[in-house]
Amino acid sequence: MLKIYNTLTGKKEPFEPLTAGTVKMYVCGVTVYDECHLGHARSALVFEMIRRYLEHSGLSVTFVKNFTDVDDKIINRANELKIPWQAVTARYIDAYYRDMGRLGIQPATVEPKATEHMAEIIALVQVLIQKGVAYQVNSDVYFQVEKYGAYGRLSKRKLDDMQAGARVEVDECKRHPMDFALWKGAKPGEPSWDSPWGKGRPGWHIECSAMSMKHLGETFDIHGGGADLIFPHHENEIAQSCGATGKEFARYWIHNGFVQINQEKMSKSLGNFFTIREIFEKSEWSQEITGEVLRYFLLTNHYRGPLDFSDQGLREAKHAVDGFYDLFNRLKEPAKTEGPVNEKFTTAIERTRSTFKQAMDDDFNTPEAVAELQGFRSEVNKLLEAGLSTKAGKQARELFRSLGSVLGLFQLEQWQFNVVLSDIGVSGLTDAEIDRLKDERNEARKQKNFARADEIRKTLAEKGITLEDRPDGTTRWKR
RNA sequence: GGCGCCGUACCCAAGUGGCUAAGGGAGCAGUCUGCAAAACUGCGAUGCGGCGGUUCGAACCCGCCCGGCGCCUCCA
Incomplete structure (x- = not known):
């Protein structure tokens, strides 16, 4: 019997899908405005592993993972690079697939984009207004947190506690400081879509509610993401979704822990992050091997715990x-x-x-x-x-x-052990040169010229190359 | 200020009430080997941050303390 730790209840619970034999899961993907770092890799890998295991257990899984492709950071990035925002998102979606491909991470069943779900998003906001849990101010629309009594149940916070320490800027338009935007009116030059409230774009949280409900239904089994999404993102998703449907939203909430460097969270603001790309490009191993090593490294830690990255x-x-x-x-x-x-x-x-x-x-x-x-x-x-x-x-x-x-391990037919850097690696010798020395040594061994054989072994050892004579008479080498 | 997480050997890391506290890496000794490598064998925490408590019994539950971290603002 599979047990899953559910953030919502704070306990490990037996997993019983809504419909026997099938699992519907939604995971918050990335905002495509920059290269992915190891933390993104961990999250992607963890949820892919969960999906693989569920399938391995005989369940039929519908796995939805979104791309956030409209957002302030994307707009800023586009201005910075002086290119259209669509070019920013296209670039980093490509980068995402490149990096995840290197890690051997398979695509989800559905990978929806926010910009392709404007109709659903707008419809959802309309429902929230009709139900009286959202309100319009000028061309913005806000969700009114006080109308959702259970607000804070995922992150275990009380509205009052949050007010006490809130560093949220005072916004005169909002009825409560914690109210959050469902729809933002567009300033000139910003990406925008027509809506009943004028031209604008969706707030960050609403897209996940709209897309998960569209692809998985109003209530589904698993919702996941990084631990930093618990608040406010997932809390707000629950408020919106339950506010609109009056039904339970996701039943099991799964969150993965952070990747750290020297016991500190890896993050952009601290500047202590490694992108997936640079890890692969700096690696002394081939891409396949680096991918498998990285997977092994990440999966030998429990997904909920912190993970310290080091060479x-x-x-x-x-x-x-x-x-x-x-x-x-x-x-x-x-x-x-x-x-x-x-x-x-x-x-x-x-x-x-x-x-x-x-x-x-x-x-x-x-x-x-x-x-x-x-x-x-x-x-x-x-x-x-x-x-x-x-x-x-x-x-x-x-x-x-x-x-x-x-x-995602042990699938390779041929594990090279050795460095397959573009050129010659640290040893200063090419594969062909090493093979030639190896052959020369074997010839010497046949003639019982062990002095020469050992000399070659020593030469190679000094360059970090280890020879291994196999029982079948062949010799393997590793760097 | 509020909420939460973590602290197990030299290093990484399982175990969360009951047989001798998994596993890996590193180290040391040995077997094998022309020599090595790989593999195998043996050695290594009388203790699980500290102090109390609950219990017949605790690394595991409860309380306090110490140390580290995260969320409350964009964040996987």
């Missing part, structure tokens, strides 16, 4: 993933013994399958799930030592592939 952490993740692919390579080598799959092995397969599921069922505990795969890796290595048949080896690889697919 050391990344290197350790690389080493750990290497260990898995080392095993996969061993599994390809001729088996020591053939014969029926032994009982120990069958037990290990079954235990891994069931404990992996247990871990994932417990609020998507990926660190524990990965630990289980580590345990299985070690076990297969031991069995291999004792003699494991080719058939069993294939089964093991298949299990890694199938459970790994939930995390």
Whole structure:
């Protein structure tokens, strides 16, 4: 039984979808005005993992993830770059797909854009006005928070408490300082759409209500995003949506923790962020490997906790993933013994399958799930030592592939281990040069000229290259 | 001021009431190897920030304290 920590109740709850066998989930994507950083990657990865696991569990998932493509920051960026705002959003949507593609993150079922849902947004605002929970001031429309009695139930705040410490600028037009804009009248030159209140654009929160309801219905199963969206964004979404429909909005709210640098939140304002692009471009590993290492690194932390990013952490993740692919390579080598799959092995397969599921069922505990795969890796290595048949080896690889697919790991056929930088990496040697030395050494070994063989090993070792002689007579190298 | 999160070995990180506190990395010793690497074996917290309390029993529940962080303003 899958349990999910629900921000709304503050508890882990058994997950029961509204309609058995199907899950409808909505996740707040990004505002496309700049490159994505690691924090965006984490969020995207976490919700993709959740989606993958739900599907792996046999559920049919409709996954909606939006792009916010009209917003103050976009307008500012366009002015800064002196290009049309549509060019800004187009550029960063492309960048988004490029970066997420590198991480192996699959697109959602539906990826709606705010600008393509103006009719729905306007209709929703109209309903809110009709119901008396929103009011118009000049060409702006505000949601009146006091009309929604349960306001604050997600973020566990009281309206009164917020007023006390509110640093919100006093806006004479608003009936309550916490009232928020549903529709903003346009100033000259700003992007705008026709509406009953004049030309303008939607407020930030309303688009998610409109788009989720359109694609998933008024009540759906899961709504997610980064922990920083709990307030005000998600709180306001609830107020608007429930205010309009009188029904429950999302049933389970899931929020991921922040990526930190030296124990501090990674954010634009602190200037301590790494973009996904620069991580890939600076990486000494190939794109595929960097992607998998990054996934491994991010998923060995629980999604709700904070995660400290560091080069050391990344290197350790690389080493750990290497260990898995080392095993996969061993599994390809001729088996020591053939014969029926032994009982120990069958037990290990079954235990891994069931404990992996247990871990994932417990609020998507990926660190524990990965630990289980580590345990299985070690076990297969031991069995291999004792003699494991080719058939069993294939089964093991298949299990890694199938459970790994939930995390987006272990899908590669060929793990290079080595640097595949555009040129030659830190070693100062090209792949071809290393291969030539490797061959020369093997020739020397055949002739029992171990002095020469060791000399070559030493030369390469000084350049950070490790040679590994395999039982089948071949030699592998790693940087 | 309000609300909330975190603190487990040298490092990363599970465990949230009951067998000897997962797993990985690093380290040390050994097996294997022409030498290595990989793999395997062994070693490592009598204690889970501190102090009290509840309980037959707590890293896990409660209280207080210390340390770090986040949200309340755009933010994944």
